[in-house]
Amino acid sequence: MQPTARRRLLVVLASLTVALLLSDLAGWSVADGVRRGGGLVLGPVQRVLSGAPRDELAAVEAENVRLRTTTAEQQHRLDELGRLEELLGSTATTGRTLVPARVVATDVSPLGGRSVTIDAGSRDGVRTDSTVVAADGLVGRVVAVSPWTSDVQVLGSAGSVVAVRVGPAGALGTVSPPVAGDSESRPRGSLRLALVVPSTPVVGDVVRTLGSVDEMPYAAGVVVGTVTAVDPDRGQPARGATVRPAIDPDAIDVVGVLVPTARTAPRPATRPTAPTTAPKAAPVRGKAR
Structure with missing residues (x-):
């Protein structure tokens, strides 16, 4: 729409709005008729002034849906990676394959x-x-x-x-x-x-x-x-x-x-050795003076 035509439409909208306000304040009996007529006129005008064409709005909405879906998928992958990191660092998996x-x-x-x-x-x-x-x-x-x-x-x-x-x-x-038949309620x-x-x-x-x-x-x-x-x-x-x-x-x-790790060789046998104790030193007795 050309700028001149848009300005004219805005003037029409402003005029109708002022007329509706004055009729409401004055309590005129024609207010309902003015309001109904204004609705018939303002409806198409508001749709014209609402912005971009329908195909552009549909494209923007489709892009928003795609971006939201991609974000949700990426967040799900991050959550899975976080749970995998917790699993690999848990005591249940320490030292195991x-x-x-x-x-x-x-x-x-x-x-x-x-x-x-x-x-x-x-x-x-x-x-x-x-x-x-x-x-x-x-x-x-x-x-x-x-x-x-x-x-x-x-x-x-x-x-x-x-x-x-x-x-x-x-x-x-x-x-x-x-x-x-369990004797206890669990x-x-x-x-x-x-x-x-x-x-x-x-x-x-x-x-x-x-x-x-x-x-x-x-x-x-x-x-x-x-x-x-x-x-x-x-x-x-x-x-x-x-x-x-x-x-x-x-x-x-x-x-x-x-993954189980089965033994492929027998455990080595060990023989405990008897504890060794150092011989006690004989007490030194001093001469009485």
């Missing part, structure tokens, strides 16, 4: 528990019964492997039992999902700890994996969870307890599959 992976699917079993599919398989070095960890602790174990993906049974699934050590003393026990998603040696756990005790031969299916020393409640004393030599898992099964994303 692992295959990083992402969770690409999840499935909730009708019998309880959860399984996830990760984007790493046999071509990446993943094997059945490999330990799967996240930055905070144990996720589960690999139960099925294909060339490019693997299925993982998540800790707490029905039928899963993990041998553990509890607390600073390392008392032996097992953790498993609560079963029907929160949803928690685990049941059963000690196999006479001992009493303490709230706050850290529960870690006992470990398996060649670290399959569970590597040793991986955090399983924390004791949150101790079962009442019913005269049994070993008290049970409730354990809160270290990982949230609803938020598993970046994981690591621990």
Whole structure:
């Protein structure tokens, strides 16, 4: 639109606006008619003065959508890199070889528990019964492997039992999902700890994996969870307890599959030597004076 025509339209708009204000202030009966007429005139004029043509507005909106999508994708990648950095720096992976992976699917079993599919398989070095960890602790174990993906049974699934050590003393026990008929009521998603040696756990005790031969299916020393409640004393030599898992099964994303390192040579045998003690010096006796 030419500048002269735009100025004329602005004059018309200003005049109509002043007329509407005066009619409202004066309480004229024709105010409603003026307002309706002004709406009919102002509507097309406002659309003309609104700015760029429709095709330019559509292009700008499409570019904004593209930029927002790109920003969201970049932020997601940064979040994944941050979680991978946490995983590589965690105690669960220190001194171990692992295959990083992402969770690409999840499935909730009708019998309880959860399984996830990760984007790493046999071509990446993943094997059945490999330990799967996240930055905070144990996720589960690999139960099925294909060339490019693997299925993982998540800790707490029905039928899963993990041998553990509890607390600073390392008392032996097992953790498993609560079963029907359990004498204690446990929160949803928690685990049941059963000690196999006479001992009493303490709230706050850290529960870690006992470990398996060649670290399959569970590597040793991986955090399983924390004791949150101790079962009442019913005269049994070993008290049970409730354990809160270290990982949230609803938020598993970046994981690591621990690659087992089997021994290829026997451990060297050693023979302890008897401690040697230096001969005691004879006491020196002085002459009495």
